């Protein structure tokens with residue numbers, strides 16, 4: 001039985017005061033929610049705030065990116081060790097916005113995953129196809145390629161220490177959501193791909209859905225057998241909406 005994980009991906013949003021009131025709102029409203037594990041992946045500059053406010057609570061803190069290196073002359077970068085020191089439990093790796101705008105390849109994403117796990121945290125590996133790839137019938141080879149690249153670089157055992165998020169690129173920030181059946185098909189495909197190497201790891205790994213999950217569609221998506229939670233974009237910026245999704249888990 002996989003406990004759902006609902007993780008907010010705040011992206012580059014919020015002010016210090018706004019971040020504080022959002023974290024406080026999530027904290028206040030989450031006390032009765034035990035079905036789902038809850039996490040907030042905040043911008044780096046709010047990690048210290050998150051660590052302080054969430055101390056002693058069940059809500060996990062996460063970051064949205066990490067450097068491929070452990071330290072040194074990498075201006076502007078943040079290492080996995082630094083994130084760990086700030087109380088991060090999760091680190092989003094390979095979000096489509098990073099792949100598209102910052103040129104992150106599968107090889108870079110694999111290295112980031114390894115950095116995060118070796119620092120004792122859990123990466124959330126994002127995979128997903130563009131609309132063009134889906135329409136041309138390349139959805140499966142694209143997703144398979146993204147998964148296989150990690151297996152080749154880091155080994156199948158690495159999937160025992162990560163979470164996966166399926167985020168169809170066409171559903172990110174567009175308001176469009178995959179139907180529960182469309183999402184379930186891809187989640188089952190990902191699990192089969194991993195099971196071909198190791199059935200026990202495939203059974204255990206959580207596969208979250210991301211891409212405009214909101215209170216109105218969360219329950220249906222989360223009811224699918226291979227959807228084990230959500231990586232929530234816009235709706236994670238409003239405490240009531242985020243909590244409603246956590247409740248639906």
Ligand code: 3PY
Pocket residue numbers: 009095167171172173174210211212213231232233234
């Ligand atoms: C979205 O829902 O827009 C996301 O990108 C979640 O990561």
